[in-house]
Amino acid sequence: MALDQSFVGRSYPPTEPYEVGREKIREFAEAVGDANPAYTDPEAAKALGHPDVIAPPTFVFAITFKAAGQVVRDPQLGLDYDRVVHGDQKFSYVRPLRAGDRLTVTSTIETIRSMAGNEILDVRGEVHDEAGEHVATAWTKLVARGADAEQDTTAGEA
Amino acid sequence: MTAKIAYDDVEVGTELPARTFPVTRDTLVRYAGASGDFNPIHWNERFAKEVGLPDVIAHGMFTMAEAVRVVTDWTGDPGAVVEYGVRFTRPVVVPDDDKGAVIEVTGKVAAKLEDHIVRVDLTVTSGGQKVLGMSRAVVRLA
Numbered sequence: 001m002a003l004d005q006s007f008v009g010r011s012y013p014p015t016e017p018y019e020v021g022r023e024k025i026r027e028f029a030e031a032v033g034d035a036n037p038a039y040t041d042p043e044a045a046k047a048l049g050h051p052d053v054i055a056p057p058t059f060v061f062a063i064t065f066k067a068a069g070q071v072v073r074d075p076q077l078g079l080d081y082d083r084v085v086h087g088d089q090k091f092s093y094v095r096p097l098r099a100g101d102r103l104t105v106t107s108t109i110e111t112i113r114s115m116a117g118n119e120i121l122d123v124r125g126e127v128h129d130e131a132g133e134h135v136a137t138a139w140t141k142l143v144a145r146g147a148d149a150e151q152d153t154t155a156g157e158a
Numbered sequence: 159m160t161a162k163i164a165y166d167d168v169e170v171g172t173e174l175p176a177r178t179f180p181v182t183r184d185t186l187v188r189y190a191g192a193s194g195d196f197n198p199i200h201w202n203e204r205f206a207k208e209v210g211l212p213d214v215i216a217h218g219m220f221t222m223a224e225a226v227r228v229v230t231d232w233t234g235d236p237g238a239v240v241e242y243g244v245r246f247t248r249p250v251v252v253p254d255d256d257k258g259a260v261i262e263v264t265g266k267v268a269a270k271l272e273d274h275i276v277r278v279d280l281t282v283t284s285g286g287q288k289v290l291g292m293s294r295a296v297v298r299l300a
Binding site: 023028031036041048050054060086087088095 | 220239
């Protein structure tokens with residue numbers, strides 16, 4: 001069943017603030033095996049011009065994807081989440097996320113398309129800090145594989 | 159932002175140091191915890207096969223995180239990344255053994271833009287097959 005095009009352009013209320021912690025950044029950097037000192041050593045981060053340790057570029061996804069849950073689980077939209085895989089992901093940064101940030105995300109449905117029995121949903125998440133300054137934007141393409149669409153395990157990942 | 163690579167020192171075609179990143183089941187469990195993505199296709203072989211996958215697969219976001227390290231190791235300052243995007247084209251299958259899988263990443267400068275900014279195109283493969291497409295990072299150099 002095709003998703004309702006009237007949802008294109010719909011924005012969801014900003015999320016409750018997510019506070020970026022030094023130890024959470026360290027845990028993430030260690031999980032991806034990245035020893036860059038800008039992630040763990042405040043002095044090293046300061047030497048690069050950052051007020052505190054910064055987060056690896058893809059760290060923000062955990063925050064924006066949780067926010068996108070508002071969209072994918074919106075009962076009115078009716079997306080079948082069990083069939084959703086991650087198609088594309090893009091980020092733009094005004095500045096890197098850093099320890100101490102309190103971030104909110106506003107999610108907007110940019111496009112809805114049907115292609116070969118699949119529903120393709122583009123969600124934009126705008127990330128702002130406590131002062132209301134824009135920090136980063138995440139674009140997430142979600143593909144809900146149609147029940148009739150050919151099973152294709154080579155494309156996309158959840 | 160203080161990238162250690164100068165804009166004037168690179169040209170279109172400049173290659174970044176290539177890297178390989180091993181990924182085992184242990185890696186995926188750690189990434190699941192750190193990222194909060196507990197989808198069982200990334201740790202439960204029985205579940206992965208039930209949904210038609212050949213085996214447990216790496217988180218696409220894990221592969222994306224590793225690929226950009228070629229860029230952040232090159233610039234030194236991860237804060238130099240202005241934009242980064244990928245397409246998930248093929249899963250990285252991670253067998254349950256000590257070797258797991260290997261993600262291979264190469265990168266080269268594809269365009270010199272204004273304001274000390276360059277675009278780096280990444281090629282990301284595993285087992286000889288491309289796993290990310292349209293993998294591009296835009297970075298501000300010194």
